[in-house]
Amino acid sequence: xxxSPGVPHGRPGTPxxxxxxxxxxxxxxxxxxxxxxxVRRGVYLGIGxxxxxxxxxxxxxxxxxxxxxxxxxxxxxxRSSPRAERWLYENRVFGxxxxxxxxxxxxxxxxxxxxxIFLWSTILASAVFAAGHLWLVALLLLVxxxxxxxxxxxxxES
Numbered sequence: 001x002x003x004s005p006g007v008p009h010g011r012p013g014t015p016x017x018x019x020x021x022x023x024x025x026x027x028x029x030x031x032x033x034x035x036x037x038x039v040r041r042g043v044y045l046g047i048g049x050x051x052x053x054x055x056x057x058x059x060x061x062x063x064x065x066x067x068x069x070x071x072x073x074x075x076x077x078x079r080s081s082p083r084a085e086r087w088l089y090e091n092r093v094f095g096x097x098x099x100x101x102x103x104x105x106x107x108x109x110x111x112x113x114x115x116x117i118f119l120w121s122t123i124l125a126s127a128v129f130a131a132g133h134l135w136l137v138a139l140l141l142l143v144x145x146x147x148x149x150x151x152x153x154x155x156x157e158s
Contacts, residue, residue: 043080044079045077045084048074048077048080049084051069051073052088055094063143066094097111104157105154106155106156115151119147123140123143123144
């Protein structure tokens with residue numbers, strides 16, 4: 001599949017290819033094309049809806065990923081429902097953030113700062129409740145540090 005002109009990573013809703021990704025995307029596409037059209041559309045729509053749900057959980061739960069689930073939802077919606085894809089990218093909570101990440105691979109300073117503040121607030125609150133278990137507090141702090149490092153390793157945008 002050749003990239004579309006003007007679209008950085010091929011079809012709209014398609015995450016950028018990754019050399020480290022263990023999934024054979026071409027094989028998945030071939031298997032999906034073998035399904036009858038309405039069934040294929042339903043499968044993509046269902047996986048997209050579940051991915052949005054998992055992404056929303058990730059907004060609230062600090063160590064649960066958000067972006068990968070929303071990108072998966074966008075990919076599925078691009079193959080099943082233009083209406084659902086449009087809803088995802090026009091969503092007031094995560095639409096602009098998701099579009100910026102998909103199109104340019106960047107995260108805004110405001111989103112990065114907000115995510116880090118929310119992450120550390122919930123991790124520290126959890127650490128207070130787990131104060132009797134030093135190993136758990138250390139694990140929480142290690143996870144928070146790793147997630148923060150990842151957030152700040154992504155290219156930024158003002």
